[in-house]
Amino acid sequence: MEKQIAGKNITVNEEGYLTNLNEWDKDVATEIAQEEGITLEEAHWPVLEYLQNQHKNEVALTIRKVGKSGVIDIKGFYALFPGGPLKKASRIAGIPKPVSCI
Amino acid sequence: MRQVVILGAGTAGTLMANHLTKSLPQNEYAVTIVDQRKEHHYQPGYLFIPFGIYSKEDVLKPIEKFIPGKAQYVQESIDRVKPDEDQVVLANGEVLPYDLLIIATGTDIAPQEIEGMDGPYWRKNIFDFYTLEGALALHEKIKDFKEGHLVVHIAEMPIKCPVAPLEFAFLADAYFREKGLRENIEITYVTPMDGAFTKPVATAKLQHLLDEKGIEVVPNFSIMEVNGEAQKIIDYEGREVSYDVLVTVPTNMGAGYVERSGFGDELNFVPTDKATLQSKVKPNIFVIGDATDVPASKAGSVAHFEGEILLENVQRFLDNKPLKAEFDGHANCFVETGHGKALLIDFNYTHEPVPGTFPIPGLGPLRLLEESRMNHLGKLAFKWIYWNMLITGKHIPFVSSKMNTAGKEYAEVTA
Numbered sequence: 457m458e459k460q461i462a463g464k465n466i467t468v469n470e471e472g473y474l475t476n477l478n479e480w481d482k483d484v485a486t487e488i489a490q491e492e493g494i495t496l497e498e499a500h501w502p503v504l505e506y507l508q509n510q511h512k513n514e515v516a517l518t519i520r521k522v523g524k525s526g527v528i529d530i531k532g533f534y535a536l537f538p539g540g541p542l543k544k545a546s547r548i549a550g551i552p553k554p555v556s557c558i
Numbered sequence: 559m560r561q562v563v564i565l566g567a568g569t570a571g572t573l574m575a576n577h578l579t580k581s582l583p584q585n586e587y588a589v590t591i592v593d594q595r596k597e598h599h600y601q602p603g604y605l606f607i608p609f610g611i612y613s614k615e616d617v618l619k620p621i622e623k624f625i626p627g628k629a630q631y632v633q634e635s636i637d638r639v640k641p642d643e644d645q646v647v648l649a650n651g652e653v654l655p656y657d658l659l660i661i662a663t664g665t666d667i668a669p670q671e672i673e674g675m676d677g678p679y680w681r682k683n684i685f686d687f688y689t690l691e692g693a694l695a696l697h698e699k700i701k702d703f704k705e706g707h708l709v710v711h712i713a714e715m716p717i718k719c720p721v722a723p724l725e726f727a728f729l730a731d732a733y734f735r736e737k738g739l740r741e742n743i744e745i746t747y748v749t750p751m752d753g754a755f756t757k758p759v760a761t762a763k764l765q766h767l768l769d770e771k772g773i774e775v776v777p778n779f780s781i782m783e784v785n786g787e788a789q790k791i792i793d794y795e796g797r798e799v800s801y802d803v804l805v806t807v808p809t810n811m812g813a814g815y816v817e818r819s820g821f822g823d824e825l826n827f828v829p830t831d832k833a834t835l836q837s838k839v840k841p842n843i844f845v846i847g848d849a850t851d852v853p854a855s856k857a858g859s860v861a862h863f864e865g866e867i868l869l870e871n872v873q874r875f876l877d878n879k880p881l882k883a884e885f886d887g888h889a890n891c892f893v894e895t896g897h898g899k900a901l902l903i904d905f906n907y908t909h910e911p912v913p914g915t916f917p918i919p920g921l922g923p924l925r926l927l928e929e930s931r932m933n934h935l936g937k938l939a940f941k942w943i944y945w946n947m948l949i950t951g952k953h954i955p956f957v958s959s960k961m962n963t964a965g966k967e968y969a970e971v972t973a
């Protein structure tokens with residue numbers, strides 16, 4: 457479905473995750489972050505960029521992987537994206553919701 | 559002679575040794591299988607040990623009893639694999655060259671990954687039941703436990719047999735009820751997931767059972783540390799849960815030699831093509847069972863289904879033909895719910911567990927996602943099937959390695 461985000465028509469799925477990373481930009485991220493109750497600051501961007509790069513390389517993401525990335529540790533990740541950091545950060549980064557392992 | 563080497567003689571390695579010695583011409587191929595152990599562990603049986611239903615003898619048999627005579631068994635710890643040289647180095651320094659390698663070294667608990675878990679309180683009031691030692695120690699604790707707070711906990715996903723901690727909670731509820739102690743014992747289920755299970759239809763059903771049994775669920779709990787002194791677990795957001803007895807499923811990791819060999823992911827699982835089961839390390843290395851990073855359940859039933867697929871692909875690889883067989887992620891698990899009942903779930907990469915009949919569409923006799931005595935008998939029968947059919951590489955009648963969608967009640971097919 458289509459949704460107005462930061463004045464643009466963006467395609468998202470029923471849970472509000474972008475379906476096309478090419479439609480993502482920093483304004484879109486900022487607005488989605490606000491919906492999640494997060495104000496994006498300097499420290500958020502490298503994390504979002506890391507997530508996008510992993511997604512482009514088709515690496516399945518886990519909190520542990522983010523914690524070992526050298527970009528941020530797990531505690532810091534929770535502090536930046538409280539209440540489900542991987543899900544929230546993925547949505548803000550414009551990548552699909554991480555599939556929970558079975 | 560071309561050399562086929564299998565690492566690990568657990569569920570998956572043993573069944574592959576049986577498949578391969580039956581299928582590969584004996585005058586062209588030598589099959590060698592390596593494991594550090596003398597005994598094969600029937601891990602699904604660990605679940606019943608804390609409650610005194612099974613003892614040690616029920617879950618152990620000599621490994622060599624299940625290794626076919628045509629394969630050579632080497633009892634030694636694996637030090638590393640050298641993919642560039644097509645060699646395995648054992649802890650005693652011995653080198654095994656291979657033409658084709660199958661990795662089947664499974665996963666084990668890693669309590670040292672969580673701060674405070676592995677300390678002075680480990681196996682005093684912090685227990686696991688994913689190892690034989692853990693299950694036996696927990697039995698000693700539980701049999702005298704009369705009042706307090708029992709917390710059943712999952713550290714992080716993925717874990718093998720992801721329904722086992724739920725089964726543990728159900729069995730604990732039944733155990734203390736039957737002893738007339740349930741009113742004095744609070745049971746809480748703490749999980750890093752959104753709910754009781756990962757798939758929506760099954761989660762709803764299991765949540766209902768948890769409510770019925772008075773087991774509280776604390777979801778989305780990502781553990782940061784165990785404070786053994788204060789008897790509480792703390793998550794990354796500062797939430798705390800106190801316990802008198804903590805039954806945890808620690809982080810599950812692949813074998814340490816995978817890391818030493820330089821090809822594991824952050825949990826030492828081996829990157830593997832989820833359809834063909836060929837590793838992404840090198841074409842002549844295949845992976846099966848809990849050791850892979852494929853997004854399927856880590857379960858004995860999955861290893862069994864993968865085995866039939868892997869056999870075909872290994873044969874194709876050795877004959878220089880393109881790989882063909884594709885694994886669909888098929889898993890089939892009995893979930894013990896206590897008081898002599900169980901439910902059964904059947905699912906794959908794309909289809910979540912739903913109600914229906916199994917294994918014969920429309921007939922059963924087993925009902926999917928529904929508690930019954932018949933399913934409990936199925937779970938007990940699984941032990942016999944495991945020792946006599948599963949690890950010996952026999953085909954289980956009516957149950958195919960690809961999941962059957964017939965006889966199942968899908969609301970919509972998830973693609």
Ligand SMILES: Cc1cc2nc3c(=O)[nH]c(=O)nc-3n(C[C@H](O)[C@H](O)[C@H](O)COP(=O)(O)OP(=O)(O)OC[C@H]3O[C@@H](n4cnc5c(N)ncnc54)[C@H](O)[C@@H]3O)c2cc1C
Pocket residue numbers: 565566567568569570571592593594595600601602603604605634635636637662663664665687688689718719722813814815846847848849856857858859860861890891892
């Ligand atoms: C409590 C519990 C309940 C379960 N219940 C069920 C159930 O009801 N149904 C079901 O289908 N599955 C169940 N499972 C899961 C099932 O037991 C596993 O998924 C299955 O055994 C995986 O097989 P595998 O061959 O991949 O690994 P394993 O059977 O674990 O075998 C791995 C082998 O590799 C060896 N090894 C590891 N590292 C080395 C090394 N460095 N050197 C030498 N040898 C090494 C080990 O000694 C071991 O023998 C349960 C598991 C647990 C713990």
